Every structure is written in C-alpha cells, then in structure tokens.
Amino acid sequence: MPEQINEIKKDFGLIEVLEILFKYRRFIILSTLSVCIFMAVYSLLLNNRYQATATILPPSKENSNFGNLLSQLPQNAISLAGGSLGIKKDPSELYISMLKSRRINDQIIENFKLKEIYKFKDMKDVRKYLESNAFFDLGKKDGIISISVIDESPKRAADMVNEYIKLLKELNDKIIISSARREREFLEKRIVMIKDIELKKTQEEFRIFQEKNKTINISAQSDAVIEAAATIQATIFSLEAELKGMEVSISSDSMGIKVLKEKIKELKKQLKSIEGKSNEMFKKDSDSIYPVINNLPSLAIGYANLLRNMKIQETVLELITKQYELAKIQEAKESFNIEILDYAQIPAENEKVGPKRRIMVMTYGVITLFFTILLSFLIELLKKIKVENKIDFKKYLKL
Numbered sequence: 206m207p208e209q210i211n212e213i214k215k216d217f218g219l220i221e222v223l224e225i226l227f228k229y230r231r232f233i234i235l236s237t238l239s240v241c242i243f244m245a246v247y248s249l250l251l252n253n254r255y256q257a258t259a260t261i262l263p264p265s266k267e268n269s270n271f272g273n274l275l276s277q278l279p280q281n282a283i284s285l286a287g288g289s290l291g292i293k294k295d296p297s298e299l300y301i302s303m304l305k306s307r308r309i310n311d312q313i314i315e316n317f318k319l320k321e322i323y324k325f326k327d328m329k330d331v332r333k334y335l336e337s338n339a340f341f342d343l344g345k346k347d348g349i350i351s352i353s354v355i356d357e358s359p360k361r362a363a364d365m366v367n368e369y370i371k372l373l374k375e376l377n378d379k380i381i382i383s384s385a386r387r388e389r390e391f392l393e394k395r396i397v398m399i400k401d402i403e404l405k406k407t408q409e410e411f412r413i414f415q416e417k418n419k420t421i422n423i424s425a426q427s428d429a430v431i432e433a434a435a436t437i438q439a440t441i442f443s444l445e446a447e448l449k450g451m452e453v454s455i456s457s458d459s460m461g462i463k464v465l466k467e468k469i470k471e472l473k474k475q476l477k478s479i480e481g482k483s484n485e486m487f488k489k490d491s492d493s494i495y496p497v498i499n500n501l502p503s504l505a506i507g508y509a510n511l512l513r514n515m516k517i518q519e520t521v522l523e524l525i526t527k528q529y530e531l532a533k534i535q536e537a538k539e540s541f542n543i544e545i546l547d548y549a550q551i552p553a554e555n556e557k558v559g560p561k562r563r564i565m566v567m568t569y570g571v572i573t574l575f576f577t578i579l580l581s582f583l584i585e586l587l588k589k590i591k592v593e594n595k596i597d598f599k600k601y602l603k604l
Contacts, residue, residue, distance in 0.1 A: 222582075229581035233574065240573040241566050248562035256558045257363035257549040258353040259370060263297045264543075297348050300373060300543070303380075304341045304352065307332070309372045316368060317361065339369070349546065355559070359552040366549035374543055389532035395525055404518040441472045 226233070303309065314320060314331055325331045340353040352369050356362035448465050455462065 225581055225585050226578070228585075229577070233577040233581060236577045237570055237574045241570040244566045244569045245562065248560050248565050251560045252357045253554075253557040254355050254357055254559035255359040255362050255552040255556065256353055256355045257359070257366045257552055258351055258547075259366045259549040260546040261300075261350050261352065261370060261373075262544040262546055263300050263348070263350060297343050297350060300350060300377075301341050301343055303376055304350075304369060304373055305336075306376075309369065309376065310335055310339075312372055313365060313368055317365060339365075352549075354549075359554075359556075363549040363551045370543070370545060370548070377543060386536050389529065389536050392525055392529040392532055396522065396529060399518060399522045399525065404515070404522060407515045407518050410514075437472050437475055441469055444469045444472070 310332055311328075314328075314335060319335060320328065320331050323331055323334055325334065338355045340351075340355075342351045342353075343349075344351070352366050354362045354365045354369070356365065444465060448462065448469065
C-alpha cells in the first residue's frame, strides 16, 4: 500500500498542480480574502500605540565611586559578586538592572494606576505587560542608555519614561551613598551638637565662675594682686624704717609720728585684705575686681579647668568644621549624577509604532494562502488515493 501511495505522489505533474489550483481557486481566493478582510477590520479596531524615548549618560567607570570600589577588589571577588549578587563592574549595566527592578516597576504601576488601565486583576500580569512594553538598551560604543516605553497614550508613554528617570535617580541616591557623604552627615550632626549644646554649656559655666569670683583674666589679675601686695609691703618697710628714725630724734607723742603710725596701720589692713586674712575687709571690699591671694591657687585651678574645657570645645569645633568642609569637597568629587541627554517628548499622532496593520494583513493573508493551497493538494491527494487506485480509505487512515 505505501508503494502505491508513493506512485500516486509521483503522478502529480505541473499540469496537475495547475489544474488543482484552478479547481480550488475559489476556495483559496475567498479564504485568503476573508482572512485579510477580517484582519484589516480587526487591526482598525486596535488602538494606536506610541513610543517615547529618553537617553541618559551614566558616569564612566573611571568617575564612578562604585566602579572604583569594585576595581579595588580581586578579580575573583568581582566575579563572585557579579554572579551571586547581580553586581556588575560597569555602572551602565548596574543602572539597566536597577531600571528593570521590581522596586521601580511597581512604583511606575502605582503612580500611573496601570492595573486599572491595563485591566489586569493579578499584579504579576501587570508587571509582565509593563516589562514587554518597556525597553532599556545600552549602547555598546558610547555607553548611552536608552529608555523607551510603548503605550496607547502618547502623553502617558512620555510621562512613564521620565518617571523611570526620576525613580532611577532617587534609587541611585539612596543605594549608592559614598563614604564622604556619610562622613559629612556625621560631622554635620557633631558640629550642631558641639555648637548648640557642649560649647554653650561650657561657656555658661565659665561666665558664672567669672561673675561669682570676679575673675576676668586670672593670670593678669593675679599678677596685679601680687604686685600690689609687694608694693604695699615695701611701703610698710620704708615707713617703719622712717618711724624708727623719727622715734630716736623726736617724742613719740608728736603729730608726725602719730600720722606715720596711722599710715602703716592702714597699709597693713590693706595688705591683710589682699592676702585674705581679714574677713571684715574682704566683705567691705567685696566689689573689688581683684581676687585675694589666699584664693588664687583654687581660683587658678578652677579658672584653668573651665578655660581649658572651653578652649578644647572651640578647638574641636574648629577642627571638625575644617573636616566638614573637606568632606563636602570630597563628596562633590565622589558624587556622580546621571546626566540626562534627552527627556522623553510626547510623540505626534503620525509617529505611531503600532499596530502595523499592513504587516498583519499581509502576514495572515500569506499564511492563509499557503494553508489553503496545502489543504487543496491534500484533499485532491486523498481523493486520488480513494478513487483512482481503489484503496480502502478507512484502512489507509488506520495505518
């Protein structure tokens, strides 16, 4: 039986082929035209689709802090990071991965309410549809990243592309934080703490100490007190010597000797007041700006401690302020912003990218034409097998 079938197949010559095509011409033509008309009507019912595109220029490997960090790692460590964690040495590839991340896509879906627009119930279907209409291409030669979105609304397509850029920049700022930025933020907080809390507290304690002990500059005031005490002591010695000379030559009841004794007595009271031995004199002269000699050691220690603490806080503030300025400069050097070459513009009405109606009609028309021709030959073949060679068709099919 198979040999008979092969002989029948060989009998199909050019004339028989043309006869079959002519015989089934109406079936072939009508079927093809019907499918073409149906696809033409169907394509006209489809909404136009528009594509918006933006281009960005990511930082190069040399200028990228992230790239510099990876370049310092061993090659096997880079391979491990790239393989297991999805980290790539090229920052452009990193940005492509960030754009494709669920974090950004879910934000796009939420911001534009795509679940309601696309009429999907499951979030997974919305993600798949968005992923099939969002394209991120990396130029191999120039390294420029192209972001494209296809949508039925030209405005929404452009807005979605620009939103992708915005979310990419925000995610970049959150994830890739340089050490200089962290240092700058720490120094910023430390400056506020020192300036507004610690230094103010130390200055207030120093002010209270000065007001309580009448000290402005303990060193200068100490020198002035000691010099005044020495001057008074020398004057007393001189007057006592003069008094002894006068007592030898004149009577002790004379007015000159009495006046001289009063001067010596007054000077001794002043000396005791300065030395802190006369409480009465100290209370009387409590408004004096000079401290007493007995209190100088304790005052000097307290004054020195408070002054030292204040100077330390001021010095620390000065050093941290310098470090803060350096950290800001370093942060500016290490930071790498995404440069937007072209924002997405709203496509014009005549700039639609789909549906491609001619291609749809022609494709389905050619497929239908080929299928109907094949079907025509198959029908004719089966007839020939059954009629001309008297083969039991049912038995043939069972084979």
